Amino acid sequence: MQTFLVKAARAAAAHAHCPYSQYPVGAALLTADGQVYTGCNVENVSYGLSICAERTALFKAVSAGCRDFAALAVAGGDKQPAAPCGACRQVLAEFCSPGTPVVVARLKGGKAITTTLGALLPMGFASLK
Numbered sequence: 001m002q003t004f005l006v007k008a009a010r011a012a013a014a015h016a017h018c019p020y021s022q023y024p025v026g027a028a029l030l031t032a033d034g035q036v037y038t039g040c041n042v043e044n045v046s047y048g049l050s051i052c053a054e055r056t057a058l059f060k061a062v063s064a065g066c067r068d069f070a071a072l073a074v075a076g077g078d079k080q081p082a083a084p085c086g087a088c089r090q091v092l093a094e095f096c097s098p099g100t101p102v103v104v105a106r107l108k109g110g111k112a113i114t115t116t117l118g119a120l121l122p123m124g125f126a127s128l129k
């Protein structure tokens with residue numbers, strides 16, 4: 001599963017639009033019923049409007065009606081794997097439980113690292129009153 005998802009994330013990175021950072025990232029989100037939604041970073045000339053690969057994948061999945069997710073893989077970086085940024089961690093936490101496996105890998109080669117969303121986002125914001 002891990003290898004398969006990392007492969008999908010790496011393939012998605014090929015579609016990255018990153019003329020400003022030159023840093024392609026791909027993400028692959030596995031749904032509970034076995035579908036895979038991929039995403040890449042899509043940058044904008046007004047830098048702040050850029051979106052990360054993880055949120056692209058998540059928003060594609062959610063907008064297609066998926067709400068249950070089993071795992072996420074992210075592929076990016078030459079020397080060390082791209083781990084999801086803080087904003088993506090919080091957005092992922094809206095739909096993924098803390099135990100959701102998150103696999104991070106370099107764009108090519110190297111060893112993938114598996115962690116969980118809960119480990120990446122301890123004490124994320126929750127509006128429960």
Ligand code: THU
Nearest residue numbers: 021023025041052053083084085
């Ligand atoms: N980026 C992602 O897509 N995902 C990450 O996990 C980290 C950063 C993107 C944002 C920007 O387009 C580029 O990588 C450099 O920061």
